[in-house]
Amino acid sequence: MSAGAVRLSRVERRFGEVVAVRRLELEIPAGAFFSIIGPSGCGKTTTLRMIAGLERPDAGTIAVGGTDVTHVPAYRRPVNTVFQSYALFPHLDVAANVAFGLVEERRPRDEVRRRVAEAVELVGLGGRERARPHELSGGQQQRVALARALVKRPSVLLLDEPLGALDLQLRKRLQGELRTLQRQVGTTFVYVTHDQEEAFSMSDAVAVMHEGELQQVGAPEDVYRRPATRFVADFVGAANVFPARVQDERVAGSYALAGAGGAALEATGPAGLGAGREVVVIVRPEDVVVGNGGASATVAAAAFAGAARHVTLDAGALGLVQATVPARADPLAEGDLTTVSWPADVAWTIA
C-alpha cells in the first residue's frame, strides 16, 4: 500500500488577517485525477501553490510521494504546474519553453531534444516547435504549458484552472483530451477549478473547499448525490432545499421526517441523526417527478431551455419546488394544476 501521492496534514495558511487555508487534511491517491473545487477565494489555488512549493504553509506538513517536502523549495520538488495564465516564457520559442525544465536538470543535449520532441508530439503541437508563444492561439499555448510540465515526468502534475481562459467549445474538447492524457501518462493530476461540471466530468475524486475549509472529498457522484453540507449541495448543482425535523431513523441512513407544515418526508442521509434534529432535505430538480401522483401543486413558472424545461411549482406547505423535466414532456403552463413527487432514495438529508 503506497502512501498517497500528496498528503497535507493540518496545513494552514494566512495572509495577514485572512485565513486562506484552515487546518487542511487531504490525501490525494497516486495515479488519480483529483480536482479541488470551490468558489474564488476558497483557498484552492493557495492549496495548489503550497503543494508546488510556491507558497509556504504557516503550519502543518506537506508530503509528496511519502516524503516530507514542507521545507523543500519549489525548484527541488518532484511536482510541476500548469499555470492559469500559462506563464510561457515570451522570449523563448515552443521547443525552448518545453526544454526549460530539462535544461535545469542538466540533461544531456540528445535526451533533451528527444524528450522535447516527444512531449510536443504528445500534446499535438508537432511542427510548431519554432513558434513563439504570442504566435499561438490560447488552446495551443495551453498545450505548450502542459508539455512543458509533463516533459519533466513529475510524480504529480498541478493544474490551476488551465482551461479558464478558453471559450466553451475548446474547453469541452480539451477536458476530454486532458482526461485521456492523464490515463495515458498515469501521472497524478491535481486539478483546480471553480467549474464543478468540469471537475465532475474529468475526475476520479473531487474535494470541495469553502472559505479555506475542506467541505467534502469523494467521488463526483457521491459529492453530487450525498453532499456533506448545505454549501456543497448548492455549489455542485441546483437543489431544492426543504427544512425538516427528523422523526425517526428506520434503518441506518434512512429517515422519516416532518417538513414545513407537518408534511411527511422520506429521505436517506448520514446514519445517526437523532430524532428531533433540525435538518434540511435536498432534492435535485432533475429528480423531481411532475404529474405522477404525490403532493398537489400549481405551476408558478415554466421555461424552455433547449434540452429540458425548467418548471417552478408551488406545492403549498412545502413551498416552491424546482423541477427539470425533459423538453419533450407535455408542456406545462403557468397556473396548471398538477402533482409533484420524488423517489425517497433521491432525497438526501443534511445535518
Next chain:
Amino acid sequence: MNVRRHLFSAVVSVAVLLCLWLPLAFIVIDSLNANELLATWGGATTRWYGEAVDDESVRSGLRATLTIAGASTALSLALAVSGVLWYRRAGLRGRRAFDALTYLRIMLPEVVFAVALFLLFARLDLQLGTAAVIVGHTVSSSAYATLILRARLSVLDPALEDAAADLGASPWRVFKRVTLPGLLPGMLAAGLLAFTFSFDDVVTSLFLIGTDDAPLPVVILSKIRFRIEPEISAIAILVLVFTVALFAAAFAVVVRLARVSGRSLALPEER
C-alpha cells in the same frame, strides 16, 4: 476665426522651431567655413574636422568621456536592477522611502550634488578625478534608470518566475533565464539615457574631475573661453553625429527585441 487661429499657431510653431534649429545650422556652416575668423564665408573646407580629430586635448577628452560614461552607465544599471528587485518585495514604507530617494536625485539641482560630493571627497581626503566624476554621474543616472526599470518590471508577469522555479530553476537561474531577459529592453533604454547624460555633462564633471583628463564637454568649454574657432563647431558636429548614430543603433536593437519578444516596447508593433 478658425483659419486665423491655425495661422497664428503655425507661425509661432515655425518661429520656435527656427530658434531651436538655426543654431545647429550655424555651427554646421561654421564648421565648414575656411575663414578662421568666421567673420565672412571664406569657402568650404573640411580642415577643421581634421584638426578636431588630430587635437590631442579632444582625443584625451573623448577617452575620458567614454570611460566615465561607460562606467557610470554600468554602475547605474547595476544599482537600478538590484534596487527594483528589492523594491518589488519591499513593504509600503520601504517603497516610499525608496521612491523619495529616487525622485530627489532627479529633482535636486545637479550643482547641489556636485558641491556635496566635492566637499565629501575633500573631507574623506579622497582624490578628485575620473572615479569621482563616475560617482557623480551615477547619482542621477541611476535614478533615471531606476524609474525606467521599475516601470518595466511592473509589466512583467510574476507567474513567469514562479513557472521557472516550478520547472527546477534555482533563484539565481530564475533571475538569469527569466527576469533578466524580461528586463533587457528596459535596461537598454536606461543604459542609453545614463550614457547620454554622462556624455554631455559639464557641471558635475567640472567640480569633480580634479587634475585628471577632462571629459569632452569640459574640454570644449575651456576652448571657447579663449576664442571661438571653427574647430569647436566641428567637434560639436562630430558629437552630434555620434549621438544620433548611438540612438539609431539602440532603436534598431529595441525594434528587434520587440519583434523577438512579441511585445511592443516603445512603439506599436508593425505589421
